[in-house]
Amino acid sequence: MYIVLGKSGYIAKAIISELKKRNLHYLALSRSDIDYTNFKEFQNFYHINYNSPSTPTKNSKIINCAGYVGKPNVDACESNKGDTIMGNVVFPTNLANHCSTNSSTLVQISSGCIYDGYDKDFSEEDPPNFTFNNGSFYSGTKALCERMILKHNPRSYIFRLRIPFDHINHQRNYLTKLMNYDTLVNVTNSLSHRGDFAKYIIDLLEQNVPFGIYNLTNKGSVSTEEVVDLIKETILPNKVFNFFNSLDSFHKEVKAPRSNCILDTSKAEKYINIRSVREALEDSLSHFSIF
Numbered sequence: 513m514y515i516v517l518g519k520s521g522y523i524a525k526a527i528i529s530e531l532k533k534r535n536l537h538y539l540a541l542s543r544s545d546i547d548y549t550n551f552k553e554f555q556n557f558y559h560i561n562y563n564s565p566s567t568p569t570k571n572s573k574i575i576n577c578a579g580y581v582g583k584p585n586v587d588a589c590e591s592n593k594g595d596t597i598m599g600n601v602v603f604p605t606n607l608a609n610h611c612s613t614n615s616s617t618l619v620q621i622s623s624g625c626i627y628d629g630y631d632k633d634f635s636e637e638d639p640p641n642f643t644f645n646n647g648s649f650y651s652g653t654k655a656l657c658e659r660m661i662l663k664h665n666p667r668s669y670i671f672r673l674r675i676p677f678d679h680i681n682h683q684r685n686y687l688t689k690l691m692n693y694d695t696l697v698n699v700t701n702s703l704s705h706r707g708d709f710a711k712y713i714i715d716l717l718e719q720n721v722p723f724g725i726y727n728l729t730n731k732g733s734v735s736t737e738e739v740v741d742l743i744k745e746t747i748l749p750n751k752v753f754n755f756f757n758s759l760d761s762f763h764k765e766v767k768a769p770r771s772n773c774i775l776d777t778s779k780a781e782k783y784i785n786i787r788s789v790r791e792a793l794e795d796s797l798s799h800f801s802i803f
């Protein structure tokens with residue numbers, strides 16, 4: 513049994529759709545169903561449903577897609593630090609404790625934005641280098657969340673997502689963002705196809721792979737200019753894209769610094785096949801509808 517928290521969210525929707533596709537038994541919860549962020553309320557709900565044939569919460573895998581990501585972007589986390597800490601650190605830590613005492617498994621959605629720089633492709637073993645002191649407040653909370661979860665419940669999964677995209681026009685889709693921003697910054701990054709990310713998570717969970725952290729981006733990396741070229745080749749041949757002259761001029765426009773990095777996916781690739789970022793981008797753009 514899977515329990516998905518944060519059901520109205522962008523990533524939760526892809527995971528729910530993957531669970532549905534496979535006919536796996538799941539229960540998806542939104543704060544509008546029960547306020548699972550109120551820990552007493554969540555525990556009451558959990559115990560009422562423990563062993564119930566329709567919603568057996570015993571031995572469940574709780575996929576926590578809930579979090580405070582800042583809208584319209586992570587700059588909002590700089591001015592809402594309390595909500596960011598509560599949503600991204602306190603709540604998942606409580607959940608980790610809950611899972612360790614209730615025979616359930618925590619599956620936490622994390623982020624690759626805890627790394628910055630191109631000295632190497634970052635593996636799960638590398639300590640975060642883009643957190644509270646030099647990164648954004650959001651990235652700081654995501655790094656702290658990983659540490660707290662593994663400290664409180666090492667029998668958990670942490671799956672790292674990075675810059676999601678797919679074929680569906682949506683304000684959270686990286687491709688939609690590139691098509692709509694006035695000016696772009698040319699940087700190289702790993703990216704995660706949203707549906708692939710959901711599929712890979714369920715593949716790994718169904719195989720009961722060892723607990724721990726997994727980088728789950730598509731294979732390889734791509735620069736903004738390369739993605740723009742693909743967009744022009746496929747759907748917007750006449751659109752003019754403008755770029756900042758430098759990363760510094762971009763950083764003057766935003767409140768929080770942004771991370772740029774490449775993640776090493778070889779740990780997950782021991783268990784699953786991961787398609788390349790280029791293939792996933794071409795696939796998404798070939799089905800993309802801008803209307």
Ligand SMILES: NC(=O)c1ccc[n+]([C@@H]2O[C@H](COP(=O)([O-])OP(=O)(O)OC[C@H]3O[C@@H](n4cnc5c(N)ncnc54)[C@H](OP(=O)(O)O)[C@@H]3O)[C@@H](O)[C@H]2O)c1
Pocket residue numbers: 517518519520521522523524541542543544549576577578579580581595599621622623624654673674675676684
């Ligand atoms: N999107 C990205 O670019 C990205 C990249 C890397 C990692 N992630 C991680 O992926 C996870 C899901 O992100 P997402 O992009 O799906 O975000 P999202 O669309 O904002 O969804 C998050 C969901 O969390 C729930 N929630 C619980 N407490 C909340 C609070 N205080 N404020 C706002 N929402 C709250 C809400 O669902 P209900 O109201 O239905 O309960 C909300 O829809 C997060 O852990 C995020 O850090 C996202």
